[in-house]
Amino acid sequence: MSKRVLLVTPPYHSGVVESAGTWLPLGLLYVGGALRRAGYGVELYDAMTKFHNLEQIRETLRDRRPDAVFVSCITATVLDGIEVCRVAKEENPAVLTVLGNTHPSFMWEEILTGSACVDAIVRFEGEETAVELLAAWPKHEQLRKVRGIAFRRDGKPYATPLRVFARDLDGFEPAWDLVPWSEYSYRAQPGSTLAVVSSSRGCRQHCSFCSQRLFWSESWRAVSPECFVRQLEGLRDRFGVDVVMLADEIPSLDRARWERILDLLTTRSVGVNILLETRVDDILRDEDILPRYRQAGIEHIYVGVESVNQATLDLFKKDLKIEQSKRAIELINSHDIISETSFVMGMPDETPEEMERTIELSKYYDPDMAFFLAITPWPYADLYPNVKDHIVTYDYRNYNLVEPVIKPRAMTIDEVRAMLFRGFKDFYTHKMQQMRTMPPWKREFMKRLMHLLLEHSYLRDQMKEIGHPAISDQIVA
Numbered sequence: 296m297s298k299r300v301l302l303v304t305p306p307y308h309s310g311v312v313e314s315a316g317t318w319l320p321l322g323l324l325y326v327g328g329a330l331r332r333a334g335y336g337v338e339l340y341d342a343m344t345k346f347h348n349l350e351q352i353r354e355t356l357r358d359r360r361p362d363a364v365f366v367s368c369i370t371a372t373v374l375d376g377i378e379v380c381r382v383a384k385e386e387n388p389a390v391l392t393v394l395g396n397t398h399p400s401f402m403w404e405e406i407l408t409g410s411a412c413v414d415a416i417v418r419f420e421g422e423e424t425a426v427e428l429l430a431a432w433p434k435h436e437q438l439r440k441v442r443g444i445a446f447r448r449d450g451k452p453y454a455t456p457l458r459v460f461a462r463d464l465d466g467f468e469p470a471w472d473l474v475p476w477s478e479y480s481y482r483a484q485p486g487s488t489l490a491v492v493s494s495s496r497g498c499r500q501h502c503s504f505c506s507q508r509l510f511w512s513e514s515w516r517a518v519s520p521e522c523f524v525r526q527l528e529g530l531r532d533r534f535g536v537d538v539v540m541l542a543d544e545i546p547s548l549d550r551a552r553w554e555r556i557l558d559l560l561t562t563r564s565v566g567v568n569i570l571l572e573t574r575v576d577d578i579l580r581d582e583d584i585l586p587r588y589r590q591a592g593i594e595h596i597y598v599g600v601e602s603v604n605q606a607t608l609d610l611f612k613k614d615l616k617i618e619q620s621k622r623a624i625e626l627i628n629s630h631d632i633i634s635e636t637s638f639v640m641g642m643p644d645e646t647p648e649e650m651e652r653t654i655e656l657s658k659y660y661d662p663d664m665a666f667f668l669a670i671t672p673w674p675y676a677d678l679y680p681n682v683k684d685h686i687v688t689y690d691y692r693n694y695n696l697v698e699p700v701i702k703p704r705a706m707t708i709d710e711v712r713a714m715l716f717r718g719f720k721d722f723y724t725h726k727m728q729q730m731r732t733m734p735p736w737k738r739e740f741m742k743r744l745m746h747l748l749l750e751h752s753y754l755r756d757q758m759k760e761i762g763h764p765a766i767s768d769q770i771v772a
């Protein structure tokens with residue numbers, strides 16, 4: 296009988312992005328699709344979305360009795376991912392436990408040294424590697440021939456040479472039918488069915504605080520426009536999906552391809568709302584075709600501004616000027632699309648005055664939504680050596696862009712936390728004054744979204760802590 300694999304998300308919550316909706320684990324679904332095509336039995340268990348705790352996870356594992364448990368972990372979720380493996384081994388010592396995604400890809404040695412409950416790690420792109428790993432396990436001689444994995448050999452962590460990324464992304468298809476669709480919704484659009492989809496993989500930008508350029512080895516590959524748009528139509532027709540978040544780092548990198556996608560979405564009246572992230576310089580480049588973005592269904596664009604201090608931008612290697620970011624946000628706003636950006640604060644040399652300036656300038660930039668995030672030192676990112684002496688906690692659960700992990704020379708951690716919160720409070724108080732002048736659909740959207748953030752996100756508690764529940768009351772009023 297072929298092996299049965301359970302795909303699991305770690306039971307982790309940091310309450311930022313998750314507050315706006317429930318998001319399916321696309322990476323695991325891609326791996327699931329490849330495993331199934333290779334003949335394995337596959338089930339999905341999204342413990343994170345179900346808000347299950349470890350005891351519920353234990354019961355589920357007892358019930359489903361998989362031969363292998365595959366867990367997806369970023370840095371913030373890795374400790375909980377390892378806990379899932381521990382419980383799986385307690386329930387069945389013979390189960391194969393495998394981790395994949397960013398953190399294990401880079402930190403395989405640390406994990407295999409410290410966590411006996413993890414058997415193997417799939418490094419970087421997962422589809423082909425996962426299939427070969429399952430076929431080879433547990434024969435060490437065969438495992439050594441599988442590219443892109445790490446496991447313990449003679450009791451010591453051992454990694455095989457890396458795999459070349461697949462050339463044809465059209466050949467990969469997520470196991471969409473494993474998804475319990477009624478569980479995935481975008482709360483800002485009540486009654487919606489939400490999917491996360493991918494039209495390209497990789498990043499060529501050099502942002503030193505981010506993991507994604509390194510994860511994809513500076514490459515960028517794309518699904519063909521026809522295949523991507525067919526996928527959206529399939530999700531709409533088979534599962535009633537009416538809103539999608541693009542998981543791409545930069546979907547618009549290749550302008551000709553991007554225009555073709557916009558054309559197909561429009562001429563075929565796909566009718567699915569699209570949320571995406573892109574680069575400031577792509578928005579500036581596309582000024583002449585921004586009306587086509589809107590016609591194609593794009594209703595929300597996140598651009599990474601990160602800092603308003605040019606020196607910090609240079610350290611982050613963001614390669615864009617403050618005025619360009621301001622202009623990109625203006626363009627998004629003027630095309631009736633929701634604009635969102637984030638401001639990263641808490642670098643070692645940052646002062647309270649600079650943070651205040653960032654908060655003031657966030658209003659000058661004027662996105663519809665702003666996030667004030669704590670700089671987080673992924674231990675494998677280029678920025679790490681510049682900030683490592685200022686780290687105050689090595690508990691990866693705090694590495695979530697919410698909790699400050701770096702202490703600036705001139706501030707305490709509590710002061711940083713308070714300043715991040717001040718950013719939210721000042722920005723959204725200011726935003727509320729503007730809401731009256733927004734087009735009606737945007738105003739309604741903003742009301743719902745701000746209410747959600749303040750009711751469901753980590754901000755609500757902080758509001759109470761400092762005795763300022765007024766913002767959410769004003770929004771719903």
Ligand code: B12
Nearest residue numbers: 307311312320322365366367369370395396417421506542
């Ligand atoms: C969608 C998304 C989410 C969804 C996650 C849904 C889910 N359950 O997976 C939501 C919105 C909930 C989310 C939340 C957060 N996210 Co997020 N998210 C993304 C995003 C935009 C896309 C990820 C994706 O689907 N990629 C497409 C798939 C195809 O690629 P992939 O995931 O890498 O999967 C491939 C391989 O990694 C591998 N693989 C992956 N998992 C596994 C598992 C196994 C067993 C195997 C064999 C292989 C394998 O195979 C896959 C196919 O090749 C990325 C940014 C980006 N552009 O990638 C950020 C990103 C992953 N998120 C990030 C962060 C920080 C967070 C939050 C902590 C932010 C916050 N404070 O809210 C939270 C954590 C919440 C949580 N509980 O997990 C960071 C992680 C940084 C890091 N290196 O640790 C990223 C990279 C954003 C960034 N640029 O900083 N996120």
